[in-house]
Amino acid sequence: MRVLCLALVLVGASSAHADRTRSERRHAAYVELLGKGGLWGAGYDFAPWSRVALGVTGSAYVHEGERLLSLSPYVAVYPLGRGSHRAFVQLGPQLVRLDRMSPVPEWPGQTTSGLGAELCAGYELRTRLLVRAFAMTTIGKQGVAPWAGISIGVTL
C-alpha cells in the first residue's frame, strides 16, 4: 500500500510539471534495477539535443564473496516518440571487474576484468519523473547475454 501511495505521489508530481518542455529537462539522474550493472546501478545523462543524450551508468556491490564493478558510458538516441513518451536506443562500451575473494587460506582468489559493449532499447517517460524500461544485450569476449532493466529517476 505504501508503494502504491508513493507511486501515486510521484506520478502526480510528474503530471504537475508536465507543462515544462522536454528540451528544458536535459539532465537526468536515475537508479536502475537489474540493467547494465546486472543487479542495480546509478546513472546520469545529459541531452544536448532533443533526440540525442550522453550518459553513464555505474554499479558496484560486494556479495557472497564476490565484488562486481561496472561502468557503462553510452550514447542514447530517441528515434521514435514525441513529448514525454519516447523510444530510445543506447549504445556504449562497458568495463567490468570481478573480484572473487577467497574465504580460505590455501587459495588466493581471482580477479578478472574486461571491456565489452552494450546495446539497450526501450521506452522512456520523461517528465519531472524519469522512467525507463528496456531490454538489452551485452557483448564481450565471453559471448552475448540478453538482459533487461528498469530505471527510475528525476530530470532537471
Next chain:
Amino acid sequence: MRWCLAVLVAGCSADLGPSAAWIDATARAGAFTPELAAAPSMLASARQVRIVTFNVNKGQDVAGLARAITTTPSLAAADILLVQELEAHPGEGPSRARRLADALGMGYVYAPERIEGDGTHGPAIFSRWELEHAEVMELPFADLAFSSAPRIALAANIRIGAHVLRVVDLHLDTRLNVGERILQMRPAVLDEPWPTIVGGDLNTNPYAWVGDSVPQVPAGAIVETDQAPAIDDYMRHIDYATPTAELGPTLSFEGLVDSRLDAIYTRGVLAVPGGVERDVEVSDHWPVFIDAVLPP
C-alpha cells in the same frame, strides 16, 4: 516472499552451516542406512583405472541407464563409477543402485542424502574392486532462498593391488558463488589421504550470483564468471590435477547455456584426460571419464 526479498535485497546470502567430520556410512540409521554390496567377481589388480562420473537425474530407467553405459565403449570400460542423484523407492523392489550394480557386474555403496517422496535420493559409488571403509560427510548446509537441500559427500577406499585409492563422490548446491562452493566442498577434499580421486556434480555453473537467486548475466559476457575454472584453480592449489578442465560442457540447458558442471580431480596418480560422452541421453548431464595410472 522470501524469494522476492532475496532478489531485492543484496544483503541476502546463502548462509553455510558448519562442516562435519567423516563418519562410517554404516553408522547412519533408519531411512539413511546405506546399501553396500561387493562385486560378484573382482579384478585382481591394475595399473590403469577408468573413472567415470555421472549425474543420472534420479536414474528411474535403470535398464536404459545400464544400456547406455554398457553400449558406450568408454563407459563400459569403467572400473569406478561415481553417480549422483540416484534414488531408491520401496515400491520398485531392489533399489535402483542394486539393479544398476547387477547390470554392470560391480559392487556398490549407495548413501541416502535426503528423503524424496516415499524413498531416498543420494550418491553412489560403483566399483570392480572391493569398496572398503565407506564414509559419509554432511557438507555445510547452504540455506538458499529456495530449493535448499542437505548435501553429503560419499567416500570409500578401493584396494587395487598394493594401492588403496581414496574415492570421494560430491554433489554440491547449484546457486552458490565460488567462495561458498569452496567452503561447501573443502571439508571433503582438503585433507584426504593420497592417492585420491574426487569427482561428481560440482554444479559449477557459468554465473556469479546475487542473493543466490539473480545470476549476473551481463557481466558474464565480458568477464569470466564461469565457476568451473575457478574451482579447478582451487583444486590445483591443494595439489589436485584437473584432467577434466579442458573437456568442455557436461550439460546443455535447453541448448542455450552450456555448463561444465561435472568434474574429476586426482591427487597422487597420473591422470589421463578422457572425454565427455555427449551422445548419452539418459540424463540431463553427460557422463565424464578419465583414466588414472597408479604408481608402480
